[in-house]
Amino acid sequence: MLYSVSIITNKYIKRDIQMLQNLKMRHAELTDAKDLYQWRTDPVSVSESLNHQVFTFKSHVSWLKKTLKDPDRSLLIFIDSNGHSVGTGRADKQGSHYLLSWTVAPDVRQQGIGAYIVKMLVKRYHPSKALILESNKASIYIATKAGLNEIKRIDGIVQLESR
Numbered sequence: 236m237l238y239s240v241s242i243i244t245n246k247y248i249k250r251d252i253q254m255l256q257n258l259k260m261r262h263a264e265l266t267d268a269k270d271l272y273q274w275r276t277d278p279v280s281v282s283e284s285l286n287h288q289v290f291t292f293k294s295h296v297s298w299l300k301k302t303l304k305d306p307d308r309s310l311l312i313f314i315d316s317n318g319h320s321v322g323t324g325r326a327d328k329q330g331s332h333y334l335l336s337w338t339v340a341p342d343v344r345q346q347g348i349g350a351y352i353v354k355m356l357v358k359r360y361h362p363s364k365a366l367i368l369e370s371n372k373a374s375i376y377i378a379t380k381a382g383l384n385e386i387k388r389i390d391g392i393v394q395l396e397s398r
């Protein structure tokens with residue numbers, strides 16, 4: 236019995252590692268508007284974001300159009316081997332550093348994708364920082380694992396910066 240559990244576990248671990256190794260990254264396009272809107276307005280994303288405001292799809296499309304033209308903002312989309320979009324990462328140039336943020340598609344969370352996205356962001360955008368709600372333990376954990384250090388906590392917000 237234990238033996239078969241270990242085979243199943245190994246199978247899942249192998250599948251997950253392979254899935255993460257096959258993730259691709261590209262810049263966002265206007266055709267990503269629907270996915271980005273769905274991920275951002277999912278109830279968990281709304282409650283874990285610094286800005287809890289829920290906005291309309293129309294205002295989201297205006298935001299995306301502006302974002303795609305902004306030289307100081309990079310919006311990336313992560314794609315799995317089946318061509319499905321699974322998450323997004325953003326880097327905003329603010330003076331000498333980049334402010335990072337990220338979201339994983341609700342149906343593929345807890346599979347290591349968030350950790351992968353943050354690792355890629357920290358590698359690509361340096362020096363970087365992130366502002367995360369104290370309650371968002373998973374994001375604090377994956378940011379720390381990716382190399383960001385907690386600098387301070389103010390009013391329930393944790394500030395982390397690259398080493």
Ligand SMILES: CC(C)(COP(=O)(O)OP(=O)(O)OC[C@H]1O[C@@H](n2cnc3c(N)ncnc32)[C@H](O)[C@@H]1OP(=O)(O)O)[C@@H](O)C(=O)NCCC(=O)NCCS
Pocket residue numbers: 279280283284336337338339340343344345346347348349350351365366367368371372373374376377
């Ligand atoms: C937060 C979020 C990005 C995580 O993505 P994910 O793909 O589910 O995360 P991963 O599977 O890569 O890893 C989550 C890790 O956090 C850990 N974790 C989860 N809950 C935790 C908790 N309460 N305390 C500590 N660690 C926790 C998990 O154990 C996992 O670590 P492990 O792989 O070493 O076991 C995703 O849930 C999301 O998109 N949330 C909504 C949007 C959001 O919060 N964005 C960030 C704003 S800065």
